[in-house]
Amino acid sequence: MALTPKQQKFCDEFMIDGNATQAAIRAGYSEKTAYSIGQENLKKPEIEKEIKKRQQKHAEKSEMTAEWVLQQYKDIILNTKVEDPAVARSALDSVAKHLGMFKDKVEVTGGMHNTTQNITDLSAEERRARIDELNRRRGNGTHSTA
Incomplete structure (x- = not known):
């Protein structure tokens, strides 16, 4: 089943910051129900599939894949090329979250x-x-x- 224009907009907005509530608001859903709509949208198989597809496309384009993030973690742990591990870890956590590696x-x-x-x-x-x-x-x- 194809996504509605509002669902497409939700996916567009979700890819910006990974915030389902704010994505729902920016996509035109009511602010009063944005939290629940955002969470419902993320559970819909067609929306979940679209977001995963987009995350994969971003990963390929940026060459920052899950494997790349894991290699960077390994380098931090071994302290082979990072001067400030806390800064690097924070950046990697952001990339990993964007790639869908972390589930909150x-x-x-x-x-x-x-x-x-x-x-x-x-x-x-x-x-x-x-x-x-x-x-x-x-x-x-x-x-x-x-």
Whole structure:
């Protein structure tokens, strides 16, 4: 099934910064529902396929593939060619995220049902708070690691 013009625009906007909520807003969805629409769009197989196709095209064009990122990590670990590993790691993390190598999800299992929460659009502080809340609901106290 072909993407609608709005879904195409969502994909265009998502490729800019990887932020589903902001991509939904820029694509013309309501600001009130942008978070949920953004997350729903990322779960739609045709949109997921389109974004992966675009990420692959960007990787090929830039020659920054997942294998390239892993080689750079290896070089950092071996400290063979990097003067400031923290700066290099941060840059590599950004490239890796753009290539879709990192998935920002928290899975909480147990209790009466399983829950998967997409935390891509949250800050580190918001992620910790979300994880702590999920742990409290499960009766595990606070043990955030994000």
